[in-house]
Amino acid sequence: MADRKVSAAASSTPAALVGESWFSRTDAILVAVLLTLVTLAWCTANAKWTAAEWAMPSAYLDPEKCDVVHALAMMKAARRLSVCMM
Numbered sequence: 711m712a713d714r715k716v717s718a719a720a721s722s723t724p725a726a727l728v729g730e731s732w733f734s735r736t737d738a739i740l741v742a743v744l745l746t747l748v749t750l751a752w753c754t755a756n757a758k759w760t761a762a763e764w765a766m767p768s769a770y771l772d773p774e775k776c777d778v779v780h781a782l783a784m785m786k787a788a789r790r791l792s793v794c795m796m
Contacts, residue, residue, distance in 0.1 A: 753759060756768050 758764055758768075
């Protein structure tokens with residue numbers, strides 16, 4: 711009887727779950743759906759729907775995306791400033 715209580719308590723511990731799968735089929739489907747949605751959103755945002763469009767690099771000089779150029783210039787200036795201060 712004592713062995714039965716120990717085995718029941720042991721079955722609820724994480725060590726007993728080692729043999730079980732921690733990644734279910736539902737999890738795999740959800741990850742695949744999420745990756746598909748993210749890929750479709752990125753392709754839509756960057757207009758990458760044909761092979762010819764994939765051959766051209768993404769340019770971040772459009773008016774709606776030009777804040778990237780400013781941010782990168784500020785990072786470069788800050789880096790140069792920190793090097794000069796040393």
